[in-house]
Amino acid sequence: MSILVFIEHKDCVLNKTSLEAITAAQSIGKDLGLKVTAVIPCDKDCDLVQEIAGYDLEKVIVAKNEKLGTYTPDAYADAWEQVIKATNPQYVVMAHTYQVRDFAPKVAARLGREVVGDCIRYTAESGKLVLTRRIFLGKLDADVTLGGDAPYFVTFQSGAFRGDNAEKGTAAVETMDVNVGDVRMTPEAPFQEAKASVDLTKSEIIVAIGRGIKSQENIAIAEQLAEALGADIAASRPICDSEWLPIDRQIGSSGQTVAPKLYIALGISGAIQHIVGMKNSGTIVAINKDAEAPIFDIADYGIVGDLFEAVPVLTEEIKKAKG
Amino acid sequence: MKIIVLMKQVANKDAVLRIGPDEKWINETDVAQQTNESDGYALEEALRLKEAKGEGEVVVCSLGSQSAKTVIKDALARGADRAIHVVADDANKLSPYQIAKAIADAIRDENADLVFAGLQSDDASYGQTGVILAELLGIPHATIVIEVDRGSLGDTLRVKRELESGWYQWFTYKLPTLLTIQSGISQIRYASLKGIMAAKKKEIRDVTPSIEAFAGAQTIQKVYMPLKTKQTQMLGNGDAKAGAVELVEKLKTEVRVI
Numbered sequence A: 001m002s003i004l005v006f007i008e009h010k011d012c013v014l015n016k017t018s019l020e021a022i023t024a025a026q027s028i029g030k031d032l033g034l035k036v037t038a039v040i041p042c043d044k045d046c047d048l049v050q051e052i053a054g055y056d057l058e059k060v061i062v063a064k065n066e067k068l069g070t071y072t073p074d075a076y077a078d079a080w081e082q083v084i085k086a087t088n089p090q091y092v093v094m095a096h097t098y099q100v101r102d103f104a105p106k107v108a109a110r111l112g113r114e115v116v117g118d119c120i121r122y123t124a125e126s127g128k129l130v131l132t133r134r135i136f137l138g139k140l141d142a143d144v145t146l147g148g149d150a151p152y153f154v155t156f157q158s159g160a161f162r163g164d165n166a167e168k169g170t171a172a173v174e175t176m177d178v179n180v181g182d183v184r185m186t187p188e189a190p191f192q193e194a195k196a197s198v199d200l201t202k203s204e205i206i207v208a209i210g211r212g213i214k215s216q217e218n219i220a221i222a223e224q225l226a227e228a229l230g231a232d233i234a235a236s237r238p239i240c241d242s243e244w245l246p247i248d249r250q251i252g253s254s255g256q257t258v259a260p261k262l263y264i265a266l267g268i269s270g271a272i273q274h275i276v277g278m279k280n281s282g283t284i285v286a287i288n289k290d291a292e293a294p295i296f297d298i299a300d301y302g303i304v305g306d307l308f309e310a311v312p313v314l315t316e317e318i319k320k321a322k323g
Numbered sequence B: 001m002k003i004i005v006l007m008k009q010v011a012n013k014d015a016v017l018r019i020g021p022d023e024k025w026i027n028e029t030d031v032a033q034q035t036n037e038s039d040g041y042a043l044e045e046a047l048r049l050k051e052a053k054g055e056g057e058v059v060v061c062s063l064g065s066q067s068a069k070t071v072i073k074d075a076l077a078r079g080a081d082r083a084i085h086v087v088a089d090d091a092n093k094l095s096p097y098q099i100a101k102a103i104a105d106a107i108r109d110e111n112a113d114l115v116f117a118g119l120q121s122d123d124a125s126y127g128q129t130g131v132i133l134a135e136l137l138g139i140p141h142a143t144i145v146i147e148v149d150r151g152s153l154g155d156t157l158r159v160k161r162e163l164e165s166g167w168y169q170w171f172t173y174k175l176p177t178l179l180t181i182q183s184g185i186s187q188i189r190y191a192s193l194k195g196i197m198a199a200k201k202k203e204i205r206d207v208t209p210s211i212e213a214f215a216g217a218q219t220i221q222k223v224y225m226p227l228k229t230k231q232t233q234m235l236g237n238g239d240a241k242a243g244a245v246e247l248v249e250k251l252k253t254e255v256r257v258i
Helices: A017-032 A049-053 A073-087 A098-110 A216-229 A237-241 A307-322 B037-053 B066-078 B096-110 B129-137 B193-199 B240-253
Strands: A002-006 A035-042 A059-064 A091-095 A115-125 A128-135 A140-145 A152-156 A172-177 A185-187 A205-209 A232-235 A262-266 A283-288 A301-304 B002-006 B009-011 B033-035 B057-064 B082-087 B114-118 B141-149 B156-162 B167-174 B177-181 B204-207 B219-224 B233-235
Touching (some): A002 A017, A017 A115, A017 A128, A017 A152, A035 A073, A049 A172, A059 A073, A073 A098, A073 A172, A073 B141, A098 A115, A098 A152, A098 B129, A098 B141, A098 B156, A115 A140, A128 A152, A205 A216, A216 A232, A216 A262, A216 A307, A232 A237, A283 A307, A283 B240, A301 B240, A307 B240, B002 B096, B009 B066, B033 B037, B033 B066, B037 B057, B037 B066, B037 B114, B037 B177, B057 B066, B057 B096, B066 B082, B066 B193, B066 B204, B082 B096, B114 B129, B129 B141, B129 B177, B141 B167, B233 B240
Parallel strands (some): A002 A035, A035 A059, A059 A172, A091 A152, A115 A152, A205 A232, A205 A262, A262 A283, B002 B057, B002 B114, B057 B082, B082 B204, B141 B177
Antiparallel strands (some): A115 A128, A128 A140, A140 B219, B009 B033, B156 B167
């Protein structure tokens, strides 16, 4: 019995969250006494094989088919179905990426299973996992048990495990030729839209605004604060969706991932999709009228109250302090 | 052309949630409800696609208790043509596969050209009902769609998927297909007074599903407030201005960015 872990890549360039998935799988493997096998779907003997074989795994399987060069959900589902049927794993562990969200539920459904998705941690109880998922936009946690027989499909949220904790070792490499049936979608080449003119990943200080800012005109008070601090302005998704700020200012799973020295969140409730983009910031400040907002769970400093009262005072006091 | 749009009623984004007595879900009785955010965008895109095509039918499908009629009526007022209500109380106890199966049974005979859903619900956030449904209906799917090339609609449809970190990718799909729609795909319209009046005459068909036990179902055992990972220093004690003054002191002495 084993754990399969998915190695995601684009043109043989590794998606780093796959290392987090390896760490998760190794950890579960230790707790449940299961060995871990990595699976890389590819159209050739993937260039990533040696790198992945350098981790403490039982095996690395390259699931090979000419249709696996560019990702499509149909081809990936066919490939995974065969790998799972051939290896009969106890668990299938993946990082909760957009690609995994696209194909993993399909594979699971085809095998009469579901995905326990976007988990933030697990415990092992009597030889089986209990997974914790965040629900209601991060306001609550849920402990979830698995139903039925193996295989169990589990995906972990980005950052739930550390990729640099993946244990090194040596793994055997195996190629498995898989059949891929009709692929009902035709992909074009991926592209970056209007190449981000603002690179927030280099920012030392970020002032970020969320729905609590209420209107486009109000952004000025956040900009004044940013100016006083020498900070860059950023936003959560709803602000960019409303086109109050350009998309290259967006922080979160569909925007940029940042880790500045100081992150000030104004009127941001802290949905998971935003938090994954900024939780590794050095110091997090949250100002929000809702004391229950999940952003306070990860904040170092919090002010519960009206940001329209707090921010002008903050800006003035900072100007004074800086002389 | 027929488009089915899946819509779910969920707790309002800003609602204060209280945990229910069995600690397995929230206490829903006094919580304001709303249409799941991305489902609203799914409806909008369906309406725009129909308008671009100049013909077609948009059918709303919701699984939930009678209270979900609010969501359905709002969708009809915005321009959907008719609705299918899969009536299920305690829908929060159903697993994503069970939900997808019940919906598949309810809409299979509609033979829709397109099925739209929001990319995930803002309550249980399983994020897989649409994908499972596509597999059960035997049609392809695309998740996290952020643009639909409406002019391309024929036997195929070209759609833009959002990847991570600012990347995108166009795919062309043979119809029928299922799309899960990302929030923000286009500006959502309000219901007009005319729309609200017209909605009263539109058909809402109630379907009672036969919910089957599903061996592979995941089960929520307990819900609770998230464990804090950080010690948060709360400043100002409810006074926002005082909090701001205290914060500057902290930024000077502890964070040392000023």
